Amino acid sequence: MGSSNEPPLLLKALAALAPELPDGVEIVPIGAPQYEEAAHPLRYVKAAQSIEMDEHPLLALRRKKDASICVGMRLLKEGAIDAFVSAGNTGALVSSAKMILSTLPGILRPALLALMPTKKNPLAVLDVGANVQGKATHLVQFALIGAAYSKARGIPKPSIGILNIGSEALKGTSELRLAYRELKHFKNAPFEFAGNIEGTSVFDGNVDVLVTDGFTGNIFLKTAEGIASLILDRVNAHIPREELEKLRPQVNDLQRHLHYAEYPGALLAGVKGIVIKCHGYSTPQAFVNGVKEAVRLASENFIQILQNKLDQFHIRRLKSE
Amino acid sequence: MGSSNEPPLLLKALAALAPELPDGVEIVPIGAPQYEEAAHPLRYVKAAQSIEMDEHPLLALRRKKDASICVGMRLLKEGAIDAFVSAGNTGALVSSAKMILSTLPGILRPALLALMPTKKNPLAVLDVGANVQGKATHLVQFALIGAAYSKARGIPKPSIGILNIGSEALKGTSELRLAYRELKHFKNAPFEFAGNIEGTSVFDGNVDVLVTDGFTGNIFLKTAEGIASLILDRVNAHIPREELEKLRPQVNDLQRHLHYAEYPGALLAGVKGIVIKCHGYSTPQAFVNGVKEAVRLASENFIQILQNKLDQFHIRRLKSE
Secondary structure: OOOOOHHHHHHHHHHHHHHHOOOOOOOOOEOOHHHOOOHHHHHOOOOOOOOOOOOOOHHHHHOOOOOOHHHHHHHHHHOOOOOOEEEOOOOHHHHHHHHHHHHHOOOOOOOOEEEOOOOOOOOEEEEOOOOOOOOHHHHHHHHHHHHHHHOOOOOOOEEEEOOOOOOOOOOOOOHHHHHHHHHHOOOOOOOOOEEEEEHHHHOOOOHHHHOOHHHHHHHHHHHHHHHHHHHHHHHHHHHOOOHHHHHHHHHHHHHHHHHHHHHOEEEEEEEEEEEEOOOOOHHHHHHHHHHHHHHHHOOHHHHHHHHHHHHHHHHHHHEEE | OOEEEEEEEHHHHHHHHHHHOOOOOOOOOOEEEOOOOHHHHOOEOOOEEEEOOOOOOOHHHOOOOEEEHHHHHHHHHHOOOOOOOOOOOHHHHHHHHHHHEEEOOOOOOOOOEEEEEEOOEEEEEEOOOOOOOOOOHHHHHHHHHHHHHHOOOOOOOEEEEEEEOOOOOOOOOHHHHHHHHHHOOOOOOOOEEEEEEOHHOOOOOOOOOOEEEEEHHHHHHHHHHHHHHHHHHHHHHEEEEEEHHHHHHHHHHHHHHHOOOOOOOOOEEEOOOOOOOOOOOOOEEEEEHHHHHHHHHHOOOHHHHHHHHHHHHHHHHHHHO
């Protein structure tokens, strides 16, 4: 519910995906009662309410205890499901995750983590929109979450940068300057601190993790998507049709990789459970990719690994003090 | 001074530009004494000091009264020059402009205004980096500056949007929400208010002016440049060399239009004088474009027109109250 696609379209895509998943993995759609039939042959969980995209998250959560987001989050908390994917109201998703699942030890706020393409390896950017503003403490915790995430993905000592308007230590807001200082002098750091990174050089791919507050991160993500669409538009317009036909597979591939809706969606990192947020305007294919990513993370016991890494950071830090 | 290009390189480009300019237009480079010879045959103004890119702007301005930025700003104030172009320390440029030139009536803070390409007409974005943070009052004034600028460029009723993380009125920081309300209920508005615009749709080109605080605007601008470079890189890699050679003129043109350093630089809008900021890493060609833009604005008496428009807005608003 909450996606700009009609629910039956998403359900059809999910039903088509189900047979491709590993044995023992089941997809359980959660939504308004009237879509039960469209979900066939998937087992469907009916939710009596749903939260609209323009509702105030906290008010909506108070009024709608049986919204599909709350039902899903409770099932996740109880262990009835292993991961939860949603394209609904971001604020409501984040707040219900905090309230129902709670955050991992040492983490005050969860962050939405998105993978972006670069000239080298993919870049984990967080927060891309879970919080509108962030204090230095939160930014430092995002760095730790990003480091743990990267280690879980096999990067031994991840390098971390702060998204800023200049590379000098004194650039940006006071919270960014504070976060810079804390990360620079982090005792026994489980990461390499690469300092401030500007938007011009982010895509060179020289860092593994980019830390930012949720407002800036969301602007960053959406600007990247907007300009990608503009450029591919012009590329298409400049290349003669017959040449373009020959290049079609490459251009399509490029477009898919740059249009971030095709990415698996953002991971709500820092809560006790696997929660994936797809965009409201995600295509059914993007939503399917979100589900695949959730399956992947659940099969590798991702939350346990993340928590272990965070615990290790904490122990190493205590030892060094 | 302060550009990442060696001064003789910039001076050479300026000397080459001079004969192309309209009769009576003179380029006067201002910089360290040792470059006087390299400026030949241009008339050169020697400045005893210069401000480095990583210096604290206000401290530097206090200590270095004879920095090239201060010398230029004083010449502009006295009317000895009609426009000032710099690739130096942004903070020092903005602060010295505020102190020496002062702001236009009704404007508390100047904003850096940059023109960005879109799928339709160019978009005026402000502030792209004059101020790190902005209150709602400043954002509303940026909207008025943007409206006056667009009218001066022949757009009868410019449409104005706020860069935000969602289109709903309640999205974003408290200052953005306040600015939204003020612009929405602006009495006798000289603009159409288009509400909040996300980074995904900015480049569709449906508004003439995009209002944002200097931090977000700077991230926006640099992200657009960074992703453009990534995409063109991949396009180049995907198109076979011989095809690419045929397409070379189009790809170059595209690259030039999207690499914002080739744009004329940003206008420091809202101060009593024409000040153009080029990036520190501008190519000599981009710097030359900044000078051309300054010549164009000075010849059309731009500041007077801008001030007249702003006065009209003020009078219309008073009448409507």
